[in-house]
Amino acid sequence: MTVDMHTLLERYGVFAAGHAWRVIALFLAAVALVAGFGLGIGQSTDDTVTLPDSESTAAQDLLNSAFPDTAKGSGTIVLSGDAGAFSSPDGTAALQSLAASIADDPHVTQAVLVPTAISSDGSVAYLSVSFDVETREVTPEIAQPVLDTATQGAPSGATVLPGGQIAKTLAAEPTHGAEVVGLIAAAIILLLSLGTAVAMALPILSALLGLVFGLGAIALLSLLDAIPTVSGTIAAMLSLGVGIDYSLFLVTKFRSVRATGAPVPVAAGRAMASSGSAIVFAGVTVMVALAGLVLAGVPYLNSLAWVAATGVACAMLTCLLLLPAVLGLLGDRIERLALPKRSARREKPGVWHRIGAATSKRPWLSLAGSLLVLGALAFPVTALQLGQTDDGNAPTSQVTRQSYDVLSDAFGAGVNGPLLVIATLPTPEPSGQSVPADPALANLTTAFGSTDGVASVVGATVSDDGTAAQWSVIPTTAPSDPKTAKLVEKLRNTVIPGAQGDLDPLVGGQTAAKADFAGIIDASLLTVIIAVIAASAVLLFFAFRSVAIPLTAAAMNVVSILVAYGVLVFVFQEGNGIQLTGLDAPVPIEAYVPLLLFAVLFGLSMDYEVFLLSAIQESWHSFADNRRAVVHGIGSTGRVITSAALIMVSVFISFVPNPDPVVKMFGVGLAVAVLVDATLVRGVLVPAVMTVLGRANWWLPAWLDKRMPHLTIEG
Template sequence: MMHGHHGGPVQRRLARIGRFCVARPRTVLGAWLVVAVALVGLAGALGRPTDNDVTLPGSDAQAARDLMPSGSGGDQVNGQLVVHVDSGRLDDPDRRAALAEAERRIAEVEHVTRVTGPTAAQGSLSADGRTGYLTIGLDLRPRDVDRPLAERIEVAAQPARAAGITTVDGGVLAAAGERGGARTSELIGLAVAALVLLFAFGGLVAAAMPLLTAIFTLACAVSAIGLAGHLTGIPSVATTLATMIGLGVGIDYALFLITRHRGLLAGGLPVADAVVRSVAGSGSAVVFAGGTVVIALGGLAVAGVPILGTLGWTAGLVVVFAVAGAVTLLPALLALLGRRVDALRLRPARILADGDRAAGTPDGAGWARLADRVTRRPVRWLLLSTVLLGVLATPVLDLRLGQTDAGHNPPGSASRTSYELLAGGFGPGINGPLTVVVRLDPPAAGPADPRLADLTRTVAGTPGVAGTGPVNLGDDRTVATLSVRPTTAPGDPATAELVHGLRRVAVAGQSVHVGGVIATRVDLADRIRDRMPLVIGVVVLLSALLLLAAFRAPVLAAKAALMNLVSVGAAYGALTAVFGWGWGVELTGLTGPVPIESYVPMMLFALLFGLSMDYEVFLLTAVQEAWRATGDNRVAVRAGLAGTGRVITSAALIMITVFASFVLHADPVIKMFGLGMAVAIAVDATLVRGLLVPSTMALLGRANWWQPRRRRRPAPSVSDGPDPVSTVSDGPDPAPSVPDGPDAVSTVSDGPDPVPADAGTGPGTPR
């Protein structure tokens, strides 16, 4: 077994966890099973409500919302059923009778409180009489409107369809009907990840382990998020984003541990020792990697945007579950499997860590040759990589934040069809009404108060306003509200200009507030634009401090933190080129350019900064260990790049395919996340790791490893690969660790056949 005095505190604690999992694997598996059954069972029984209502404390839209009278429905919500005929009018006698029967049946559906049919007097029937909408009052909150309710209302509308009237769900009913659709994206991502794992491991059992643990822990995490939806508002995008991240990191973390474990088994270690050393070594890397992602997501808290905070903690929860599964569930499975982890081979076993060493063809030789070229002429390669990365990031100069609407959803979906029918009948602004709110002091004398007429006249005369509804007075007559229909679509920048223009209007000396979903999203975009520099600064600073704690080399930590900005820039450039400019946007399933949702870039930044740090730390750990062993910076860079090449490439390829598969998702926002994250990881694993990092490290030379003189202890190694170096030398001697037998966690080489540091070592043996 492993000697307790070896390694740092994290490795020692993880070693104890590994020993427990080896000693009581069935207990560990049983505990996970109980947790999974409880979470998944409760989520299945109680449901997983989502709430896309956006609040923004301190904004003008929130002020309008807080002022609005609360006596008209409270938390109740209105659904829409859009009706349309290709010829004639909806108010023809026969059709009017059919609509009346449909309204009667809909009113009998549970949770429906009222139904108001389309009439010209109320503005719910278009001028040509061919398009209208039924307003359906519901005694539910938006998050509680589900697909069965939408289906019951659709069935109740059968009399209208029998009369030749097209009926389409709109608003919350359309969203509920489209919720929880096909999982094509997840299935494609899993299928491609399985192929990569099969190629990497060469056996069905070894390849199945990362998939099994990732799916198991993801089910627990997503169920926990779903249950949290009963306590707080969880946007629908949160679960999908969490699934995307959970699959990627869950498979990657398990890949690192299993590769390490198989390498140790191939070196002759007993199963129990191999499991414990894998948990103590690669487990410390997984904990550090997961902690980095969580810390980066925690930086979103300074944005002051509730939806970002929610997306941050839900994504962070999935990462925590993935880390927990990698260091407990997976070791228990490996302990039970024993040497059968290599069973059901499809080809001769090729251990990522040590597979080719005996044959004399060092694994990672291709990466070693690349490192040789780059470190011999670092200036040339630095300039080349900078130019390439600059080209990829150039479109970001034209990045414009906006908001998507139902008109950007897939053709044929209920939300898009209802959107287009309403826009055709009433104008595009019908899909994004604004609410003007003004406090009256003194209170209005009644509906004939001249200030109310002044309000209607002034607002209606504002450029960009297509029409207004009647003024509504609250019970105490101190607040007046007015519905406004813009001339432009919700996602049109002109609508945002109208929101700002209406806020400059003054009525009887009182300033007006503008609220509603569209106004809230306009304020959201403005706040994110203002807070973006602060969030970037906080995340970069926190990450740099974490790297400094890991490597105790200030130059190395600062350089690594700045390098990660490059990958994010490439992701932003891809988003702008595809979704903003429309380059190849049809390949994503959209029909044309769409606005980039305002919160996507900030959320992407936190996610990508954390995920990119995983590979950066893995590479730098290998380089640092080689530097300690040789004192030659160029040799260290070459050995580190060669040693981590195959594993990082396999892990990145899995991440890329999982993220890219979500481009097939119906939601344009999920497409943005999928594309942005796939591009960033691809750039990080190739251009940044292969060219930019080694060229800059070669130019910096010994400056990479400068440490303040008052701290002479060597940095604790953060092992994060299949054969990580878990050395944490806490004594005063900064010399490289010396192998201490098969039980030592703190050995530089865990295999039985160490090779010189400047040879092309296997990716699991960074020296």
């Protein structure tokens, strides 16, 4: 016997409501187990960008084998003082002594003061520190003793700051006051939408529990595959947003079914069969969209995708597995603590019904007007440039930014992102020889130093076994400056071919890797977008049995995403109102942000699309009148969609105060796209287009209709 998803969800809803305490206890025990182990261990993070078959990755692999002492985790100790403090013989000797003290740390393989690490006026110097563990394993317990040794042993009057990975590891965790404000705003919206404090509390509690569940699961999985630092915050943002929205839909449906007189377990079952099925569809759509990022072939992007998908999955599972039991336990007590002069049942909305009627009455005017506004908002996307952020883009309150600025002022911004050039030597150099025998090494050193855009060169440094040599090439520009990426290209295509002799040098390092990353993203962007749109359109094609609706839905989603891109360019890349985000100057759009944002937003937009189209389709089947179906669908869903959107906007905006510029981009981009999507797009553009198309909305070739399986989103 075949049992469909609606039946399974309905049966589970009835069971959970009838055995509430047992289900709640089992689920909470499972969450406690996952969260206890995961959050106790902590996330394993690594921001290293590795790109299969790229020159930067080949360079890193060669560095790992030829220079094992410097190929793992590293950082800097930055010292500043009076002019001449470090350039005098006594000052330099003190720095050498400090480097030796740091090198005695059991986790430090070397701490060195290279000749170019003292500023021209002698007021700033830095020590390069290498660890015996990978970057992902440089914990505060490893980094803090190094900073303590530096602080205690620094010359008198010197100011000590951590830099690089040491600073990132020891950076203070951001406060979560803004997120709390966002949750309070979401609670107020829920209270106004649902009308009772008890009903309002359920989506908030479900989302918070789903967040804890998700973060614990992500931490455990990160032991198998280290994740980018920013990924956990992005997952938390999505988990809270979808967790509240999904729970809102389920609670709303339960109350409406219960209001018809159905017993509590039956109401929970029907809510699961209907809204539960839609939640599964929406959640799976988000995860399918995120899975499309795998097509880019970048491990860093894959990690961001599975972390975000895990957050969404845990939020969805918490809603589906726990909430029916809680609803069964509460029963009619969900109507307690109601707002004054409001009944428990929400009245039929009027504003959106009037908007739908006005739009369908003049569809061409509505279509033209909405496209004009949306086009103006999206227009800045024509100037979009993919780049990379660096520590110089962080708020000035962050220690990573402070050490970055000290080094930039003293040595130039390029010192914060040196380029690695490494080559295998065809004839091994004798160990301990001060002047390399191969003249190509000297030729390359001279060529690097005379290249426009290069501030200084350290090397060639020959490996202990004499089989490889490396250079550290310091650009004159910051890692985030597009000129640095052009320098990487120039070194590879012009400088090295003209001076390499019998060597085959590779240009790498994290700055070069991120430049390669941007190139790969740019090349794969269209492929991923087409794949995500196609997968989502196929799901809608089977769900609504229509040719026009999937195409229309895909187009509407793309419009909302283009608006988000336009706002990101306007604010972050061009700097308009950038101070409102907590930054003090324009920042580049990180290469992977548009791609990840597209996948996430396409999935989230589909949530509202499905909710609206399901209502319109139901009205179409009842009235067989397209215009009436559109107006009724807009009127019956407008309030819920708007409430859900405002909740997501509140959650996403609350993450903007986070010090990471990438998190700020996601917060602004997601908030703008969801707000525009749920109002102007779903409220005006979609009904205008569907009114213009008329009966063509529901056209499906008869021969295809007979062969297609029947799939419904809401039971």
